[in-house]
Amino acid sequence: xPDPQALARQFGVxxxxxxxxxxxxxxxxxxxxxxxxxxxxxxxxxxxxEPLLECELRHCIRHEFVHSxxxxxxxxxxxxxxxxxxxxxxxxxxxxxxxxxxSVPEERAALMQLLRRRWRSARPVLIGAQLAQAEALMxxxxxxxxxxxxxxxx
Numbered sequence: 690x691p692d693p694q695a696l697a698r699q700f701g702v703x704x705x706x707x708x709x710x711x712x713x714x715x716x717x718x719x720x721x722x723x724x725x726x727x728x729x730x731x732x733x734x735x736x737x738x739e740p741l742l743e744c745e746l747r748h749c750i751r752h753e754f755v756h757s758x759x760x761x762x763x764x765x766x767x768x769x770x771x772x773x774x775x776x777x778x779x780x781x782x783x784x785x786x787x788x789x790x791x792s793v794p795e796e797r798a799a800l801m802q803l804l805r806r807r808w809r810s811a812r813p814v815l816i817g818a819q820l821a822q823a824e825a826l827m828x829x830x831x832x833x834x835x836x837x838x839x840x841x842x843x
Contacts, residue, residue: 690711696710696711700725702722703734707722717748722744728744731744735781736767736774736777736780745765747784749764750785758781758782761781762806768804773804773808778803782797786799804827
């Protein structure tokens, strides 16, 4: 297994992000970071709640039978943080669309599928102010990025 501290120093990435990468991909972690180094933004954090790197997302989409943006929830914990994908979802959808050569409507549909799936898993345990806050965030998310006006968690 690679040493996460050494990789974090070598690539200038947060150690927590590298620890996650090593835990998920083992000996492939260094190669994934090298690929990220070769593209602008490849070492950027996409989902700060996890933290998930752009290069890991691209690796999973290219090599790990990811057929939808929602598949990335299980593979690399996209949108599994406390914000339910509200901070990293849009960028992840853009990356997914680039990799799969999707149109803008297809990208938006993939993002809404991710948000719906995440919402369905969290909705039953939210109550009171927590539920109201989550609903307000979803409404804001769909409004700001002009996603389909249907309620994403219906």
